[in-house]
Amino acid sequence: MSDAIDFAPLQPTAPAPAESVELERLTDVTVEVSVEIGRTTMTLGDALALGPGSVVGLHRMAGEPVDLLVNGRVIARGEVVVIDEEFGLRVTDVAGPRGAAGEEPAPAAEAPVAEAA
Known part of the structure; x- marks a missing residue:
């Protein structure tokens, strides 16, 4: 026979100072x-047939935010801007350290991004 043991609920703790030092x-x-504006898939034959004037459709709507990636992982989204005749990115949303809901950041075009505050 065993008796039930009641434990106090766990309370979140602040990160240890050593983590911020690291x-x-x-x-x-x-x-x-x-910065990735979109992706698509095609057959190898279609890819080999590409040439000047070819148009490749991407799975992203015009005006939709684009992905900002660091080492292949989405960390933010934003809108494309022009800065002195060069492209730039105005960040509109930033992902948390493990994605928006605490999960691992997903590869480009799949990562959840938290709303900017």
């Missing part, structure tokens, strides 16, 4: 940053 040491690490 993160501080990584701020000078160089990462690849890219």
Whole structure:
């Protein structure tokens, strides 16, 4: 026969100061940053047939936010802007450290992004 044991609910704790110190040491690490406007799939034959004037449709609506990726993972979304004749990105939404709902960040075009506050 066993008796039930009641435990007090767990309370969230603040991150240990050591974590922020470790993160501080990584701020000078160089990462690849890219902006993805969309993706599609096609057969190898269709890809080989591409040439000047070919048009490739992407699975993203015009005017929809584009993805900002760091090392292949979506970290934010935003809108394309022009800065002195070069493209840029105005960030509109930023993902949390593990995605919007605490899950692992998904590959491009699939990652959830938290609304900007």
